Amino acid sequence: MKTGKAQLEKVSKLIQPHIHRTPVLTSHLINEIAGADLYFKCENFQRMGAFKMRGATNAILNLSEEQKAKGVVTHSSGNFAQALSLAAKSLEVPAYIVMPDSAPEVKKAAVRTYGGEITECPSTLPDRERTADEIQQRTGATFIHPSNDLDVILGQGTAALELLEDEPDLDIIFCPVGGGGLIAGTALAVKHFGNNCKCMGGEPLEADDAWRSLQSGKIETNETANTVADGLKTQLGDINFPIILEHVDEIVRVSEDEIKTALRLIWERMKIIVEPSSAVALAAVIKEKERFKNKKIGIIISGGNVDLAKLPF
Amino acid sequence: MKTGKAQLEKVSKLIQPHIHRTPVLTSHLINEIAGADLYFKCENFQRMGAFKMRGATNAILNLSEEQKAKGVVTHSSGNFAQALSLAAKSLEVPAYIVMPDSAPEVKKAAVRTYGGEITECPSTLPDRERTADEIQQRTGATFIHPSNDLDVILGQGTAALELLEDEPDLDIIFCPVGGGGLIAGTALAVKHFGNNCKCMGGEPLEADDAWRSLQSGKIETNETANTVADGLKTQLGDINFPIILEHVDEIVRVSEDEIKTALRLIWERMKIIVEPSSAVALAAVIKEKERFKNKKIGIIISGGNVDLAKLPF
Known part of the structure; x- marks a missing residue:
């Protein structure tokens, strides 16, 4: 099967010599704030600075x-x-x-x-x-489409696969939702390698096409997308959407202020440079912290390519 | 002996339960630029964000x-x-x-x-x-003096001790020079645990009191200290200076532009947040790259506490 467990394992082995196995970082201070145990898969340290x-x-x-x-x-x-x-x-x-x-x-x-x-x-x-x-x-x-291509989707899924190899007992893996390639791949990895693990997405309220697509059952578009998370303005595609519809448990929407607060937390507390898009998943966890109390949660940090002259602080 | 090998080992064991053992990071891209193999001891990930x-x-x-x-x-x-x-x-x-x-x-x-x-x-x-x-x-x-105190000096030296445990064959360890606590401790660790390793300092030209102190053989002061590396404006003290005079091989001075260029390299290429003071050592390596060609060089990243609203970019 094209999206099966063996296929994902094969992809992971195939790309391994050409990518970095990125570290998983934790922060006591952010755990205290979130009331949960968070494991950040740091794709900002990936080659060229992102999971792509x-x-x-x-x-x-x-x-x-x-x-x-x-x-x-x-x-x-x-x-x-x-x-x-x-x-x-x-x-x-x-x-x-x-x-x-x-x-x-x-x-x-x-x-x-x-x-x-x-x-x-x-x-x-x-x-x-x-x-x-x-x-x-x-x-x-x-x-090669940036997100609506099965080989691309499977490649993106290897970040969550590696995260689950390092932390097999995660209750949830959260990732940001843009064009759908990352969350579709993550959902497949969670399905095949998770241990009662859920896959959830964080999405800006200002570009909530994926959240609406899950509600309506068809691919929705954004009229506008006025968000600081500039990597998440794109919409889902006909290859990744069926995977998302079947395997993603939930998408949580967050405001611009919530994204900026989470972004600042990561920069100031973890001392790592991440893109605004990368903060959306943490923003979602903090927003609904009562639901996620004491859970073990993986968070895919999508990338670290920012224009230092145009920071949202 | 108060500054002997056994004493440093004892200090390292004593403080271990209360501090983080920080990671050593490398960057292919920065190695290419520097023409040397650089090993960054990331004290920006230390508790409260600095080696202190x-x-x-x-x-x-x-x-x-x-x-x-x-x-x-x-x-x-x-x-x-x-x-x-x-x-x-x-x-x-x-x-x-x-x-x-x-x-x-x-x-x-x-x-x-x-x-x-x-x-x-x-x-x-x-x-x-x-x-x-x-x-x-x-x-x-x-x-407790921030830098002119033997217990403080020995504590600071444990960063270089850990770095040499991870990378025993370093040719040089570079660190920034401010009040002298870090470089004095680093020099002791290099002496006791290095394998033909030298200890060198990077210092802003705008606050080059330590460089001048090594020339004159007595503690010099800064009339002004107009540097972006705001952690390095302080002067040496009577406890750390004799150690520095005896065990530090050299101090390399760098301009403000050289510091800012190195700072931007670390942020953009390594995706980590470091203080301007932390970039001074890399600036020194790049400034005199011909001398350091193909060397294995450890660099102590001193800290990551910056005011995000006042970045020098």
Whole structure:
């Protein structure tokens, strides 16, 4: 089975030489505040600074040699652009990255550092898709979606798999919910490797498309997404949504103030640099602390790529 | 001998239950930039966020029961105030902290959180000493100097001792130089536990009193100390200076821009929060990288207590 236990184990072994096994950190002070035992899986220490490195690596490793020779293409202005570029560079595969011309120069520079070839286009989704199509036709490159791709989903799931290897008795694993790749992969890992473990998501109230999708049973979109958690503005896709619908136990929504408070706690108490998106899961645990009292909870810290000149403090 | 190998081992065992054994981190990217193999001893992850917890704990543990009952007193506006407060609280000893009335409210709040009783006074050294004297006379508390105290020095040296246990073949251990407690302790640990290892210091050009003291052979002072590394403005003392003079191989001075560049590297590449003072040693290694090419170098990251509202980026 494509999403079975053996498949996840295989992916974990396959990508292992190309990624970091990230540490699991704890904080007495944050445990006191949350009233629970929290285990932070620190993907901010992952190569290129985010869990996306896992999925990108797995997607490329699953291509045929012929496909690899022609390269990969994606459209992303965020961490997946950098992840696919670095994974491709490490595996000696060409990477074509479609980015909106409005993307910050710092993000374009990061993609270039990792060897990705950038094509700029207007920032609407149809423009980005059309530009990626043109590159595919010209180069024969394979399109890799940042979150709605089974190889990507399985790759992202290896973070939770490793966390459960280190802490087998977790009651819950929480992760942030953006495009759905991370939480779908996490849910599969929890299902196959957890011991009565639940999978829950944290999502900004300002971009609660996934929460609404679970209510309605179909993929909902965000009209606006005015959140500091800029990695979580994207919507679910037709490949990850069925997995989420079947295996995610609950999504908890949090306000912008709750996200910022949790973000500051992580920075000040744990002395680690994490993206605002990474704080959403902790914000959810603290918001509903009465429910989670004394539980053992894993939290996937999604990444640490922030613009130090634009901090929300 | 009071500064011998057995003494340092004893101190390390004594304080172990009360401190964290901090991790040693590495970064491929920073190694590439420095052209050397760097091992960062991350005291920013220490309890209360700095190595000062070690010395404060050892100083209190070496008091008699009668002395402990009467408490400890120090004057500090920085990490030592918090360290002595928390160590005292953990060991159920009263702590009296003299702070300049100009100290930031955030630092006073941290001391109060850790249970220290603050007495404010004008910020000149005579005022601070007089105020501490008064408290000593009133309470019978023992005065503990933040850096010029042998028990404090030995406590600080345990960071380098642990680092050498993890990485026995270091060619050099670098640490920042402020009041001299850390580098004196580090030099003793390097002498007793290193394997042909040197001890070097990094110091801001703007507060290069220790560099000048090594040149002149007597304790020099800073007329001004206009540096972002605000933990390094203090001067050496008559207890730590002889140790430094005998056992420190060299002090390398760095500019403010070099400190800020190294600080940004640590934040952006290692995703950890460190104080500007902590970046001074890395700045020194990068500044003279030709000399340190391919060496195995330990770097003591002194602490991670920063005001997020006042970052130098």
